[in-house]
Amino acid sequence: MHDERTDTLQVRLVPLGDEHLPDVAALIADADVVRFTRFPAPLPSGFIAQWYARYRDGRADGTCRAFAIVDAADAFLGLALAVHIDGEAREAELGYMLAPGARGRGIAAEALRQLSAWAFGTLGAHRLQLLISVENRRLRGSRSVRASSWRACSGLCT
Numbered sequence: 001m002h003d004e005r006t007d008t009l010q011v012r013l014v015p016l017g018d019e020h021l022p023d024v025a026a027l028i029a030d031a032d033v034v035r036f037t038r039f040p041a042p043l044p045s046g047f048i049a050q051w052y053a054r055y056r057d058g059r060a061d062g063t064c065r066a067f068a069i070v071d072a073a074d075a076f077l078g079l080a081l082a083v084h085i086d087g088e089a090r091e092a093e094l095g096y097m098l099a100p101g102a103r104g105r106g107i108a109a110e111a112l113r114q115l116s117a118w119a120f121g122t123l124g125a126h127r128l129q130l131l132i133s134v135e136n137r138r139l140r141g142s143r144s145v146r147a148s149s150w151r152a153c154s155g156l157c158t
Contacts, residue, residue, distance in 0.1 A: 011110045013067035013080050013118070016055060020068045021048060023076035026099070033097050036133045055081075062087050069098070069111045077102040080115040082123075090126040092119045 016024075025048050027033055034041045058064030065082040078098035085092045094115055096108055112130070119125040 010072035011077065011107050011114075012070060013111060013114050014070055014074075015059070016052070016066035016068050016079070020076055021052060023068070023099070024048060024052070024079065027076075027078065027097060030100055032100075036135070037095075037097060058085070067115065069096070069102075069107065077107055078111065080111045082115070082119060085123060085125075087123070090124055091129070092123060092125045092127075093129045093131065094119065095131070 028037075028039050028043065028048070033039065040047070052066075055064055055066035059066075063085055065085065067080045068076055069078040069080050071077055076099065078096060081095045083093045083095050094112065096111055096115070098108055116128055119128055
């Protein structure tokens with residue numbers, strides 16, 4: 001299905017860098033992000049630096065990967081993550097989170113589509129997993145994101 005909402009946004013994934021950390025800090029301070037992700041509440045001192053170091057190191061050793069979701073003007077919209085990569089099993093757990101102003105615009109579906117394509121293509125993954133909290137009041141939207149992103153899955157998506 002063609003989604004005109006993302007055509008005009010030109011959403012893309014870029015490797016997460018130091019320049020994104022202020023936006024990440026604001027994102028993980030959002031009540032919905034805290035509630036429906038694995039981020040601790042309250043955040044311990046130094047958490048963002050430790051979290052970022054995990055993904056920076058994971059990029060080097062192939063165990064995880066973080067991307068900033070940005071628009072055509074490079075404005076930060078959220079995160080697209082390969083939370084865990086098992087290269088031997090050719091599996092990855094994916095995740096995403098959006099800044100409040102980016103929600104409900106088709107951005108998550110497009111970001112997950114791009115992240116999935118990266119995982120199947122670049123990683124050579126055969127299986128991708130996406131965990132969605134059953135308590136997420138946006139669950140219907142999350143299911144829609146998964147369905148529209150993985151409609152053309154060329155591997156096993158669960």
